[in-house]
Amino acid sequence: MSRISVIGSGFIAKGFINLLYDHPNYILEKILTRTGIEKRSDFPHNDHMTNDLDELIANSDLIVECTGDAIYACETISRILEASIPVVTMNSEFHVTVGSYFIDKGLLTEAEGDQPGVLAMLHEEAIAMGFKPLVYGNIKGFLNHDPTLEEMQYWGKRSGISLDMVTSFTDGTKVNIEQALVANGLHASIVQDGLMGLSDDNMNHGGNILAEKAKELGYPISDYLLSPKLPAGVFLAVEHNENQKDALHYYKMGDGPYYILERTFHLCHLEMMKTVDRVLRGGGVLLDNSTDPTISVTTIAKRNLKPGETIKKGIGSFDVRGIAVKIKEHKGHVPIGLMKDAVIKRPVSEGSELTFEDVELPESLAVQVWKSIEKKVFEG
Structure with missing residues (x-):
């Protein structure tokens, strides 16, 4: 055993x-x-x-x-x-x-x-059936970029999860992290900094809008729908060859050209x-971040930050939050996963991105590794 x-x-x-x-x-x-x-x-x-x-x-x-x-x-x-x-x-x-x-x-x-792994599983199934994924979609029920401590203490206690976890769920940091991993691991990209996050209570309607955007851009995208009415799951917006249109209509998948493959739960x-x-059993890797990532999750100030202040932990804090970005468009940014015991070196205004010039981070293998990854992205 x-x-x-x-x-x-x-x-x-x-x-x-x-x-x-x-x-x-x-x-x-x-x-x-x-x-x-x-x-x-x-x-x-x-x-x-x-x-x-x-x-x-x-x-x-x-x-x-x-x-x-x-x-x-x-x-x-x-x-x-x-x-x-x-x-x-x-x-x-x-x-x-x-x-x-x-x-x-x-x-x-x-x-x-968790959502990234479930999307990877759906991806494997879709590819096996001949579908071409256009959208890797998460579903988020609620979003508040700057929740209060009292609100998060209430929901943390009610949900039985930690304060920083419930805060990262609420302010959007977690969904940005998840969809960044999906984008890198499944060779997709994002539409914009912080994702689109369409508000839509109809998965087919919202999924089709995102699929149109992916077709316009010419590559698959990773994003999410915001709705308190949709189930806590994930979906793919996909297309198929024209010769499968009649069969997909018979299978009650609609008339195309885009189809929604949904998973209405995830059981962590x-x-x-x-x-x-x-x-x-020798099945290998389900999902990783790829050897050549293009997306990271940068750190954004929730309030004005002053020199000398220490941010104990970035993910789930009331000082900063994370948004997904294209690495090549944000050189020198501090990934929010590295924001731990971070000392602010110079004033950072609310809504601004934190760079390595703004903070002093404790030495760690993670900081060294990230810098090597960023260097490879820009040199490659």
């Missing part, structure tokens, strides 16, 4: 560990956490917890990483791949920040469950197991 270990001790990790513990074909081996183990009586199967990465590596056949922390994941995944152990992630933050650097260093893949940690199965 394969030994599976997990990095993380948050909402996703908790659900996956409960699922894994009951699995007939796998053994829950170790759980790597940065918290004090003696204080984690709240966490299931905490007797498997460790603070030692070496212990985790030595006892694992596959490791699942789901911290949502790009900088920490950069350090741990680097060590794991050096040990020739495959890694399955639910960490789009890691991928869009530094993931491209690791693609040729071992088996590394994002999992099904429950679906991660499908990707674990895939990897251990």
Whole structure:
């Protein structure tokens, strides 16, 4: 039986560990956490917890990483791949920040469950059926670029997720990160900085508008629809050969030229197991950030920032948010995944993009890796 270990001790990790513990074909081996183990009586199967990465590596056949922390994941995944152990992630933050650097260093893949992985699964199905994807679409129920602390504390408590997680969902950072990963991994692009985010309660109508935009641009796009009425899923807007038009009409897909393939749910940690199965059966990578990314998620100030201020964590903060951008049009920008313990060096006005000239970041492997990725983009 394969030994599976997990990095993380948050909402996703908790659900996956409960699922894994009951699995007939796998053994829950170790759980790597940065918290004090003696204080984690709240966490299931905490007797498997460790603070030692070496212990985790030595006892694992596959490791699942789901911290949502790009900088920490950069350090741990680097060590794991050096040990020739495959890694399955639910960490789009890691991928869009530094993931491209690791693609040729071992088996590394994002999992099904979160929207990027589900879109990758839909992509595989669509290609197998002869469809040509034009739009990789996410569905977002609510958006507020600058929510208040009180609002986020209420919704975090009601949803049972962390404050920074619910804030990143609400201010649009998370959907921009997810769609940046989709664009890079599935060789699409974006229409504009921050995505279009059409408000439309009809998936077919909104999907067709986005498909027309993709045809106009001449390449597939990654974007989302904003609607509180649509299901919490994903969709593809696709086209097919004219000789399939009658059959698709018979299958109640409409008259074309664009068709919507929808997945009306995503079950996060429950679906991660499908990707674990895939990897251990030799199925390979589902989704990564590609060796030649074109899209990043830059940092935008939510308020006027003053020299000397410290931003503890960019993703999910009340100081900054992230938007998807084309790397070649934003040279020197600071990816929001690197904004951790960042000290502001000079005034940054509300709504402005932060560059490396604006902030001082702690030294880390992630910062070094990002700079090598950016250099490759511009030199390539």
